[in-house]
Amino acid sequence: MINFPVIRRLWxxxxxxxDNEYSSGIEHVFDGGVxxxxxxxxxxxTTLLNILYRLLTxxxxxxxxxxxxxxxxxxxxxKWRSTDYFRSRVANDAKGSVAAVEAQFGGRKIYIKRAxxxxxxxxxxxxxxxxxxxxxxxxxxxxxxxxxxSFFDFFALLRYLVFFLExxxxxxxxxxxxxEMLRILFYDKESSIAASTEYDTAQKKxxxxxxxxxxxxxRRDRLKLLEPRxxxxxxxxxxxxxxxxxxxxxxxxxxxxxxxxxxxxxSIDARRLRREKxxxxxxxxxFNYEYEQQGLFRGLFPDITDxxxxxxxxxxxxxxxxxxxNHSPNVGAKLVEAVHQGKCPVCESPxxxxxNIVPYxxxxxxxxxxxxxxxxxxxxxxxxxxxxxxDEDKELRxxxxxxxxxxxxxxxxxRQVNLLRRRLPREGELQETRNFIDLKEKELFRFERERTExxxxxxxxxxxxxxxxxxxxxxxxxxxxxxxxSLLAERCELAKSSVTRRIGEGGINMxxxxxxxxxxxGVFSRFPQSRENAASVSESQREFIDLxxxxxxIEVATENTTPAMLVLETPEASLDSVFVAQASALFRxxxxxxxxxxxxxxxxxxxQGELIPQMLGLHSPPTSNEELIIPPVEERKMRVIxxxxxxAPNATYKAHKEHYDALFRKAVFPDLEEQx
Amino acid sequence: MERPVLARRAWLLLFMxxxxxxxxxxxxxxxxxxxxxxxxxxxxxxRLPVLEGYLVKNxxxxxxxxxxxxxxxxxxxxxxxxxxxxxxxxxxxxxxxGKIQLNTRGMxxxxxxxxxxxxxEVSAYLREFxxxxxxxxxxxxxxxxxxxxxxxxxxxxLPVITGSDHNLANEAAEALLLDYRVPTSREKLHRYLRYLxxxxxxxxxxx
Numbered sequence: 105m106i107n108f109p110v111i112r113r114l115w116x117x118x119x120x121x122x123d124n125e126y127s128s129g130i131e132h133v134f135d136g137g138v139x140x141x142x143x144x145x146x147x148x149x150t151t152l153l154n155i156l157y158r159l160l161t162x163x164x165x166x167x168x169x170x171x172x173x174x175x176x177x178x179x180x181x182x183k184w185r186s187t188d189y190f191r192s193r194v195a196n197d198a199k200g201s202v203a204a205v206e207a208q209f210g211g212r213k214i215y216i217k218r219a220x221x222x223x224x225x226x227x228x229x230x231x232x233x234x235x236x237x238x239x240x241x242x243x244x245x246x247x248x249x250x251x252x253x254s255f256f257d258f259f260a261l262l263r264y265l266v267f268f269l270e271x272x273x274x275x276x277x278x279x280x281x282x283x284e285m286l287r288i289l290f291y292d293k294e295s296s297i298a299a300s301t302e303y304d305t306a307q308k309k310x311x312x313x314x315x316x317x318x319x320x321x322x323r324r325d326r327l328k329l330l331e332p333r334x335x336x337x338x339x340x341x342x343x344x345x346x347x348x349x350x351x352x353x354x355x356x357x358x359x360x361x362x363x364x365x366x367x368x369x370x371s372i373d374a375r376r377l378r379r380e381k382x383x384x385x386x387x388x389x390x391f392n393y394e395y396e397q398q399g400l401f402r403g404l405f406p407d408i409t410d411x412x413x414x415x416x417x418x419x420x421x422x423x424x425x426x427x428x429x430n431h432s433p434n435v436g437a438k439l440v441e442a443v444h445q446g447k448c449p450v451c452e453s454p455x456x457x458x459x460n461i462v463p464y465x466x467x468x469x470x471x472x473x474x475x476x477x478x479x480x481x482x483x484x485x486x487x488x489x490x491x492x493x494x495d496e497d498k499e500l501r502x503x504x505x506x507x508x509x510x511x512x513x514x515x516x517x518x519r520q521v522n523l524l525r526r527r528l529p530r531e532g533e534l535q536e537t538r539n540f541i542d543l544k545e546k547e548l549f550r551f552e553r554e555r556t557e558x559x560x561x562x563x564x565x566x567x568x569x570x571x572x573x574x575x576x577x578x579x580x581x582x583x584x585x586x587x588x589x590s591l592l593a594e595r596c597e598l599a600k601s602s603v604t605r606r607i608g609e610g611g612i613n614m615x616x617x618x619x620x621x622x623x624x625x626g627v628f629s630r631f632p633q634s635r636e637n638a639a640s641v642s643e644s645q646r647e648f649i650d651l652x653x654x655x656x657x658i659e660v661a662t663e664n665t666t667p668a669m670l671v672l673e674t675p676e677a678s679l680d681s682v683f684v685a686q687a688s689a690l691f692r693x694x695x696x697x698x699x700x701x702x703x704x705x706x707x708x709x710x711x712q713g714e715l716i717p718q719m720l721g722l723h724s725p726p727t728s729n730e731e732l733i734i735p736p737v738e739e740r741k742m743r744v745i746x747x748x749x750x751x752a753p754n755a756t757y758k759a760h761k762e763h764y765d766a767l768f769r770k771a772v773f774p775d776l777e778e779q780x
Numbered sequence: 781m782e783r784p785v786l787a788r789r790a791w792l793l794l795f796m797x798x799x800x801x802x803x804x805x806x807x808x809x810x811x812x813x814x815x816x817x818x819x820x821x822x823x824x825x826x827r828l829p830v831l832e833g834y835l836v837k838n839x840x841x842x843x844x845x846x847x848x849x850x851x852x853x854x855x856x857x858x859x860x861x862x863x864x865x866x867x868x869x870x871x872x873x874x875x876x877x878g879k880i881q882l883n884t885r886g887m888x889x890x891x892x893x894x895x896x897x898x899x900x901e902v903s904a905y906l907r908e909f910x911x912x913x914x915x916x917x918x919x920x921x922x923x924x925x926x927x928x929x930x931x932x933x934x935x936x937x938l939p940v941i942t943g944s945d946h947n948l949a950n951e952a953a954e955a956l957l958l959d960y961r962v963p964t965s966r967e968k969l970h971r972y973l974r975y976l977x978x979x980x981x982x983x984x985x986x987x
Contacts (some may be wrong), residue, residue: 395869426849
């Protein structure tokens with residue numbers, strides 16, 4: 105049997121929320137029974153409840169994934185994300201603020217003091233023996249005192265059973281959470297430890313299995329891309345090599361053409377230069393030739409016009425006929441011959457027939473002939489250069505055409521090569537992928553094996569505890585049905601059911617016992633209908649169904665032999681006014697359990713309602729036939745933490761102090777009020 | 781290898797016409813070669829193609845054998861009149877020089893040529909060229925052409941290439957005008973010829 109934590113004493117010192125001109129801090133003794141934290145909005149009710157909660161849990165929290173379903177991942181806690189919760193509510197950063205509780209676990213006691221700034225343990229005393237003030241030591245102590253298998257289980261107990269705070273963490277609507285709580289409460293310690301260990305192992309292995317499976321799948325998909333190619337890999341390689349060779353060949357051909365192009369270009373440039381030089385030389389040779397002959401024409405035509413002289417000079421020097429445009433060097437041959445033979449250049453009559461007996465200017469025939477030959481030579485050279493230039497230019501143009509024709513095939517082969525190159529697997533990639541898959545599949549089988557082993561172990565433990573659990577489940581149902589009557593108008597019952605699921609996402613399917621809520625309604629008024637989830641009931645019904653479930657679990661778990669505690673935040677928020685008395689009676693009944701050592705602690709707002717007086721037992725429920733025993737005033741004072749007196753007053757209270765004080769007196773001390 | 785003959789001769793006639801209009805007439809045949817060279821070299825400034833962009837640098841200055849033949853043909857066709865045609869001998873060799881001038885028949889042909897829009901553009905450029913040259917106070921074009929960026933940078937016996945792909949006249953002209961605005965083609969041409977004139981007068985210092 106486990107021992108529930110029951111807070112017996114509370115101290116809060118140096119915390120500005122509970123500091124005013126009349127008092128500093130809070131000190132309260134929680135003997136058995138109903139205790140109330142009374143205040144108005146903003147005075148610190150929630151903060152006080154959270155102090156109590158965090159004193160026991162420390163700076164830990166459930167993992168995000170476990171908040172909707174207990175132990176959805178692992179039986180482990182994470183760091184509390186809101187460590188500035190208490191210091192953010194005060195101006196001095198909670199420097200020097202401490203809180204301490206003394207809690208009972210069955211017959212044993214623990215004292216824990218924490219700094220509110222960061223929840224660091226300041227002091228830890230177990231059964232009067234001081235221990236190292238550290239979380240590890242505290243965790244160990246709690247496991248020891250509670251009899252629970254782990255601190256995770258203790259945390260779950262606090263969150264889902266003991267403390268019913270503003271966030272209303274619910275158990276009843278999630279079958280996984282239900283079963284976890286059944287394990288925590290009803291398995292023996294050894295089985296509980298073993299079950300959660302095997303459960304965690306199965307989860308871990310399942311997670312590892314899934315991750316590795318995904319990685320292997322990714323490689324397999326890659327292999328699918330590589331393998332068909334691999335079957336034709338030889339062909340692809342052959343194609344690739346062929347395409348590369350063809351491209352190389354074309355490039356080589358293009359290089360050759362380019363080289364030839366360069367050579368031709370250079371040759372043409374050289375020829376052109378030579379030709380121009382020859383042309384200049386020719387000009388000069390002609391001028392020389394003309395010069396040698398100019399005396400003749402001066403003699404023949406002393407007064408020839410410049411234009412005519414120009415024409416004759418050109419003709420005589422072999423420069424062609426500028427009259428008709430005949431550029432042939434032979435066009436003046438007759439004229440030249442006539443001149444050389446002393447004949448008349450116009451009518452070709454011989455020297456003896458000429459009237460003019462004055463000899464011509466003495467022309468050196470030999471020199472003229474030599475010049476003539478030179479001119480001919482130059483003209484031949486120029487012609488040869490011209491012909492070569494024309495031929496080379498033609499060849500150059502053909503080369504350009506040939507190169508142009510290579511462009512498309514080169515591009516085509518380049519594209520081909522690139523395409524084939526992409527299709528070739530990276531060197532070794534195929535083998536590498538296969539190796540990876542082989543290796544990882546072995547690991548995958550190992551994970552699967554280990555998961556299955558853990559699952560089988562878990563199953564075995566479950567089966568071992570099945571009978572005990574079944575008995576407990578029946579008792580919980582019975583308790584619930586009774587408790588629910590006091591909280592809900594509709595007929596609300598629990599029914600036994602089962603759900604098949606796996607521990608992780610993969611693995612063996614297992615059957616888990618669970619509870620199903622069945623309730624009547626306006627529509628189904630005769631027989632209760634199953635309510636599968638929270639959305640199928642109203643908000644207030646939902647809260648009280650969960651509360652009833654918690655109370656039923658606690659009742660069965662403690663069997664009234666060890667004290668228990670229930671902490672409830674503002675129950676009036678969801679409680680129908682008709683049920684205030686009944687619910688209050690139920691809460692008082694709870695607190696009267698285990699010889700009156702159970703503790704029911706609730707925070708409540710001051711209002712005109714009946715809740716506070718009912719909770720304190722100042723009025724009897726309408727249906728009760730029992731004699732009303734009104735607790736003495738002193739006892740009531742000891743059962744109430746009056747935040748109107750204890751907390752730093754806020755604007756609401758300051759503005760309506762008298763009203764609220766009067767309300768308080770009326771709620772807690774109605775008998776005194778009547779007397780006055 | 782042969783440039784279109786008619787285009788060449790039409791260009792030459794327009795050149796003679798431009799010279800006539802700027803009173804650079806009659807013009808020495810050797811000067812014609814030099815000025816034809818310069819006019820070709822600076823044609824890209826007016827975004828016109830270079831008609832004769834290749835010649836061999838020789839000691840007598842720019843000389844085009846084909847131009848010599850064209851001049852002869854125009855004389856033979858009775859479009860330009862030669863005068864003082866003379867062969868001379870000097871330390872380099874024998875050379876023919878003289879003067880030529882556009883006659884009235886030639887002028888009439890120029891008017892017909894200018895009916896073609898492109899040739900009209902060429903005519904406008906050549907007139908501007910002659911105007912710029914005339915503004916240099918009648919200096920001989922001998923050193924002008926020798927100072928030209930293309931001619932100056934080449935050794936004797938090597939080709940002087942002023943074809944459009946190799947032409948630097950426009951860049952040279954722009955470099956001479958360091959205004960923070962885009963100069964006109966006319967400004968560039970005049971500035972460039974004036975610069976060549978300075979080179980001729982003052983040598984490196986003037987540059």
